[in-house]
Amino acid sequence: MKHLRLLLVLAAVLVILLAPTQAQEPVTITYWTDPALAQPVSLPQFTELAAFETWQAEQFMEMHPHVTVEVRGLDWPDLSTVVPTALAAGDPPDILKDYLGRTSGYGVEGVTVDLFGLLPQEEIDDLLPGLVGLYTIDGALHAMPTYFWNHAMIVNKALFDQAGLGEMIPVDDRDWTLDEFYAAATAIKEAGIGVDFPYTLQVASEQGDYDFHAFIWGAGGEIWNPDCSTGFDDPKTLAGLEFVNKLYQEGLINSDATTAAYADQTNNLFTGKSAIMGGGMGVLNNTIGNAITNGEVTVDMDPVIVTYPHAEGEVSGLGVGPSGFAVFDKGRSDYEMEWVIEFLLFLNSTESQITYTQNNAQFPARASAGVPLADDENYALTLSLIQERGTENLGLACPGFYEVRISQPPHWQAMFLGQETPEQALQALADEAAFILDM
Amino acid sequence: MLASFGKRVWDGRWGYIFIAPAMIPFVIFTGYPLVQGLLLSFYKAGVNRDKWKYIGLKNYTNLLTRDPVFPTAIKNTFLFVLGVVPAAMIICLFVAVLIYPLSQRKQSFFRAAFYMPVVSAGVVLAMVWVYIYSQEYGLLNYIFESFGLLNLLNEGEKIGWLAQTDTALLSLAIVVLSWSLGQPLILFLAGLGAIPETLYDAAKIDGANSWQSFWKITLPLLRPTMLFVLVVLTIAVFQVFVVVQLMTLGGPANATQTIVFRIWVTGIVGAKFGYASAMAVILLAIVSVLAIIQFKLLDRQVT
Numbered sequence: 001m002k003h004l005r006l007l008l009v010l011a012a013v014l015v016i017l018l019a020p021t022q023a024q025e026p027v028t029i030t031y032w033t034d035p036a037l038a039q040p041v042s043l044p045q046f047t048e049l050a051a052f053e054t055w056q057a058e059q060f061m062e063m064h065p066h067v068t069v070e071v072r073g074l075d076w077p078d079l080s081t082v083v084p085t086a087l088a089a090g091d092p093p094d095i096l097k098d099y100l101g102r103t104s105g106y107g108v109e110g111v112t113v114d115l116f117g118l119l120p121q122e123e124i125d126d127l128l129p130g131l132v133g134l135y136t137i138d139g140a141l142h143a144m145p146t147y148f149w150n151h152a153m154i155v156n157k158a159l160f161d162q163a164g165l166g167e168m169i170p171v172d173d174r175d176w177t178l179d180e181f182y183a184a185a186t187a188i189k190e191a192g193i194g195v196d197f198p199y200t201l202q203v204a205s206e207q208g209d210y211d212f213h214a215f216i217w218g219a220g221g222e223i224w225n226p227d228c229s230t231g232f233d234d235p236k237t238l239a240g241l242e243f244v245n246k247l248y249q250e251g252l253i254n255s256d257a258t259t260a261a262y263a264d265q266t267n268n269l270f271t272g273k274s275a276i277m278g279g280g281m282g283v284l285n286n287t288i289g290n291a292i293t294n295g296e297v298t299v300d301m302d303p304v305i306v307t308y309p310h311a312e313g314e315v316s317g318l319g320v321g322p323s324g325f326a327v328f329d330k331g332r333s334d335y336e337m338e339w340v341i342e343f344l345l346f347l348n349s350t351e352s353q354i355t356y357t358q359n360n361a362q363f364p365a366r367a368s369a370g371v372p373l374a375d376d377e378n379y380a381l382t383l384s385l386i387q388e389r390g391t392e393n394l395g396l397a398c399p400g401f402y403e404v405r406i407s408q409p410p411h412w413q414a415m416f417l418g419q420e421t422p423e424q425a426l427q428a429l430a431d432e433a434a435f436i437l438d439m
Numbered sequence: 440m441l442a443s444f445g446k447r448v449w450d451g452r453w454g455y456i457f458i459a460p461a462m463i464p465f466v467i468f469t470g471y472p473l474v475q476g477l478l479l480s481f482y483k484a485g486v487n488r489d490k491w492k493y494i495g496l497k498n499y500t501n502l503l504t505r506d507p508v509f510p511t512a513i514k515n516t517f518l519f520v521l522g523v524v525p526a527a528m529i530i531c532l533f534v535a536v537l538i539y540p541l542s543q544r545k546q547s548f549f550r551a552a553f554y555m556p557v558v559s560a561g562v563v564l565a566m567v568w569v570y571i572y573s574q575e576y577g578l579l580n581y582i583f584e585s586f587g588l589l590n591l592l593n594e595g596e597k598i599g600w601l602a603q604t605d606t607a608l609l610s611l612a613i614v615v616l617s618w619s620l621g622q623p624l625i626l627f628l629a630g631l632g633a634i635p636e637t638l639y640d641a642a643k644i645d646g647a648n649s650w651q652s653f654w655k656i657t658l659p660l661l662r663p664t665m666l667f668v669l670v671v672l673t674i675a676v677f678q679v680f681v682v683v684q685l686m687t688l689g690g691p692a693n694a695t696q697t698i699v700f701r702i703w704v705t706g707i708v709g710a711k712f713g714y715a716s717a718m719a720v721i722l723l724a725i726v727s728v729l730a731i732i733q734f735k736l737l738d739r740q741v742t
Contacts, residue, residue, distance in 0.1 A: 084710035087710075105710070109485055109487040111486055204687075204691075256574045258691040259690065409690065410691075410692050439483075
């Protein structure tokens with residue numbers, strides 16, 4: 001009898017202990033990701049789109065067997081088409097990892113949840129305050145930042161050395177004026193070592209626009225003002241545009257820039273047709289690094305990072321573009337949302353951010369992630385340049401950002417082809433932006 | 440009234456049953472979206488369905504009075520149609536008449552050769568053409584260079600076929616033309632096969648030469664086929680999209696923007712579904728009007 005009572009008590013204790021686990025309802029979470037980690041450098045076993053993220057999801061499901069995570073990888077072009085369509089159809093993912101330039105549009109439209117009310121305060125406090133500010137739209141944290149890329153200029157110094165022009169590259173302070181840049185570009189073209197177009201650029205689509213905008217910023221102009229009005233009427237914007245146009249008309253930019261794609265741009269650099277292109281740590285470590293490994297680079301390559309040139313009296317900051325995890329409002333119950341957030345925190349933990357940034361050569365959004373590539377001198381250099389020169393305003397969180405962005409290339413093309421003057425291009429863009437923002 | 444309607448339906452029940460397999464998918468996948476698209480064109484509709492707002496005709500007035508790109512897209516689309524459709528009809532008719540007298544075996548070869556692009560993936564063809572047109576490494580510039588044509592046309596400089604506003608649209612039109620020939624050719628050959636040989640024999644006896652036979656017999660009797668090809672081809676070319684999306688993205692400087700490409704950019708990329716729907720309705724109206732005109736003009740002579 002005593003044994004029976006003991007057994008009953010033990011059984012009751014077991015039931016109580018196990019009850020919460022058994023009570024956990026199954027939850028299915030959908031997670032869509034960009035291809036930023038399609039081929040992580042230090043994790044060569046993951047070669048397919050979303051393979052790494054699927055592995056991450058499996059780790060999470062192992063810890064929480066009642067949770068099913070469905071992962072879908074999207075290529076860059078799909079991110080701007082598949083996600084809006086899914087939203088309109090009422091079937092977005094729970095979590096989307098994407099660039100702020102796109103997720104901000106969803107925040108403005110009010111289809112994301114406010115993470116301020118859902119994330120523990122210590123998690124928010126660990127994020128870089130500047131990024132939290134960028135991700136806050138109408139007082140709501142529309143997504144959780146995870147890392148950010150930087151944009152500067154990559155110069156293949158080996159070609160300048162080969163032509164005896166190495167001293168024209170500002171390797172000491174990484175800083176040069178528009179005139180110094182122009183002199184270096186002209187000199188390397190005239191050196192007769194096969195550099196046909198010193199600066200390689202693409203304006204066929206919006207994809208290469210920061211390589212273009214950086215000259216405008218260097219001249220002190222803006223595409224977006226801090227108050228989210230456009231800067232197309234700024235005389236300094238015009239000055240920057242005239243400078244880019246001069247480069248093109250004098251053959252210092254690849255003549256096929258109006259139709260070139262990213263692959264054409266990098267091909268120009270790898271084959272020595274060009275010696276300079278826009279980029280940051282990602283281009284330096286991953287794009288060029290992989291190309292050297294794959295034998296695609298056919299000239300001597302000594303890539304160095306410098307900031308974009310600037311007009312006298314102006315400072316060239318670096319372009320900085322964060323990516324983050326947006327959580328869409330799908331009318332989830334509190335219980336389901338609790339698990340969505342749990343998975344979000346798993347995806348964006350300090351450890352995860354370190355893994356991401358080590359593999360895509362970007363910079364973590366969490367203070368606790370420290371400096372993941374501290375041994376990489378270019379990584380440290382980039383960080384010091386950001387601290388020293390600041391960052392440029394890309395307008396990523398401005399309403400209408402993406403539409404204004406994609407309206408620009410036709411006018412840059414028209415200017416290059418001599419169909420619009422820089423003034424006309426800016427006037428047309430100002431009108432177009434006004435129309436877009438008014439709709 | 441209702442009873443007579445019900446009786447008519449009942450009497451024709453087998454007809455309705457037989458057309459149901461075609462009608463049901465049509466209603467679901469074409470009719471319903473068509474009506475929805477029309478309704479949506481009166482709304483300001485973005486990714487957040489809760490914020491969709493009825494705005495009457497504002498999308499249409501914006502499109503026709505303020506949009507800086509849409510008029511260019513309409514103009515380019517018309518240029519496409521005016522260039523590709525007559526060219527495709529003339530080439531196909533010419534080739535069909537040339538190969539019709541050949542043996543079945545030889546005819547099959549030509550049919551297959553012209554039809555190949557139709558069954559090939561548009562994406563693959565577009566990519567091949569991108570390489571053909573490439574300024575630096577393209578086959579076309581290589582051929583032009585080999586024959587000294589670059590000196591004649593462009594002072595020896597390689598031509599950026601897709602990079603120049605004056606050549607981009609024409610270059611795309613040639614691509615569209617290349618894969619528009621297969622179907623009309625097959626139809627024209629079938630049409631030629633339906634013309635009784637006795638008519639040609641009678642014409643010969645009357646002393647008609649080949650040219651007269653072509654004008655007086657072949658062409659008039661091919662008119663139903665020509666009408667069909669004209670309407671179908673016009674509608675197809677009005678919807679030109681893949682080549683633009685894959686080869687130029689509407690550039691350079693909007694020189695290859697077309698209506699369907701604008702619909703894609705506005706609706707799918709820009710997530711302005713109401714505005715894009717208004718564009719689609721305008722396209723529908725243009726194509727419908729043109730189709731009616733074509734029917735009126737040719738139908739009269741067909742019957």
